[in-house]
Amino acid sequence: LLHHLLNRRWIRAVPQGRYAPPRIVQTVLTLLLLLTMLGSMVSGVIVSRYAFPFQAGFGLTSWAEKLHMLCAYWGFVLMSLHLGMHWNMVLTMMRKHLPPFKPRTWCLRLLAYLWAAHGAVAFVWRDVWRYLLLKSHFVFFDYTEPLVRFLLDYLAVMSLFVLTGYWLARALRPKDQ
Numbered sequence: 001l002l003h004h005l006l007n008r009r010w011i012r013a014v015p016q017g018r019y020a021p022p023r024i025v026q027t028v029l030t031l032l033l034l035l036t037m038l039g040s041m042v043s044g045v046i047v048s049r050y051a052f053p054f055q056a057g058f059g060l061t062s063w064a065e066k067l068h069m070l071c072a073y074w075g076f077v078l079m080s081l082h083l084g085m086h087w088n089m090v091l092t093m094m095r096k097h098l099p100p101f102k103p104r105t106w107c108l109r110l111l112a113y114l115w116a117a118h119g120a121v122a123f124v125w126r127d128v129w130r131y132l133l134l135k136s137h138f139v140f141f142d143y144t145e146p147l148v149r150f151l152l153d154y155l156a157v158m159s160l161f162v163l164t165g166y167w168l169a170r171a172l173r174p175k176d177q
């Protein structure tokens with residue numbers, strides 16, 4: 001809610017102005033993210049069987065479980081891409097508070113690429129791609145695995161898509177900027 005409150009000017013400006021490639025991609029990405037959020041909410045209510053217990057007899061639960069998983073994983077990817085499309089803002093804020101120091105910059109870039117490479121490995125190893133394509137109808141959690149390892153792997157996957165969004169935004173930016 002806070003994010004939308006802070007970005008209310010962007011929301012009001014959606015029907016106005018010229019649509020250049022960066023704006024088209026950002027708008028489509030935002031609309032897809034909205035769809036995944038709505039899908040997660042609706043399917044979550046159906047799966048819970050709590051808010052509307054009478055709906056259990058309609059046979060929607062199996063379908064809603066698949067939709068819920070699909071929306072959750074696509075939402076994760078789309079949110080990461082969305083963050084990546086705005087990552088230049090984060091870098092600009094960091095530059096304001098940190099004096100320029102080339103060795104630090106190159107070390108952080110190297111770290112980001114290594115972390116994203118780990119994210120690519122975790123993407124495959126954790127079967128995230130299978131969940132995105134609905135090749136698997138349930139998510140397997142290994143409860144013997146340390147939670148920190150699980151979270152770090154998903155953080156690495158997130159960084160992979162943040163970096164992808166960052167480079168997508170750079171590729172779409174006009175050449176004179």
